[in-house]
Amino acid sequence: MPYQPIEHYGVVGNLHTAALVGMDGSIDWLCLPRFDSPSVFGAILDDARGGRFRIAPAGEGLASADMRHKQFYWPDTNVLVTRFLHPDGIGEVEDYMPVGGVGGSPGDKLVRRVRVVRGRLPFRLECRPAFDYARVPPRISIGDGSARLDGPGVSLELAASVPGATTTECWPISF
Numbered sequence: 001m002p003y004q005p006i007e008h009y010g011v012v013g014n015l016h017t018a019a020l021v022g023m024d025g026s027i028d029w030l031c032l033p034r035f036d037s038p039s040v041f042g043a044i045l046d047d048a049r050g051g052r053f054r055i056a057p058a059g060e061g062l063a064s065a066d067m068r069h070k071q072f073y074w075p076d077t078n079v080l081v082t083r084f085l086h087p088d089g090i091g092e093v094e095d096y097m098p099v100g101g102v103g104g105s106p107g108d109k110l111v112r113r114v115r116v117v118r119g120r121l122p123f124r125l126e127c128r129p130a131f132d133y134a135r136v137p138p139r140i141s142i143g144d145g146s147a148r149l150d151g152p153g154v155s156l157e158l159a160a161s162v163p164g165a166t167t168t169e170c171w172p173i174s175f
Helices: none
Strands: 009-013 018-022 026-031 039-041 052-057 068-073 080-086 089-096 109-119 123-128 139-143 146-151 154-159
Touching (some): 009 089, 018 080, 052 080, 052 089, 052 109
Antiparallel strands (some): 009 018, 026 039, 052 123, 080 089, 089 109
């Protein structure tokens, strides 16, 4: 996958850290749990080994030449919407990081909500963390409706917010 120009990225954050979200639906930069922590996703620096968290349309018959992308923030918020426009349908990924987190702890979630607004548009999720600037491979464990990815000093959990969803339909990531 080629590198994107920097102007193709939006930023979501929680006052403790921030993620760069590309117009292709990929989080290509995120340090957890703080700005000065080692990276978890760093494809902006190394496309092959840097790691990414991508949610984007996928499937046979979805020619990339027919796909258009748009990105915008909901007014007066830090909710980033990446919209995919295709003759077969319109889909979007909404990204945000709540400020304050659960139980008052500093923001501990990156939420990725996927919707198909019109038509049919299948989505594919790819979550490849590359802990500590891609020096440490993740330890992965798959549970019932969730996946846990452990690295040095940080654990990520993909969890479904829809009852009965499979791990490929999971959007929120907790750390």
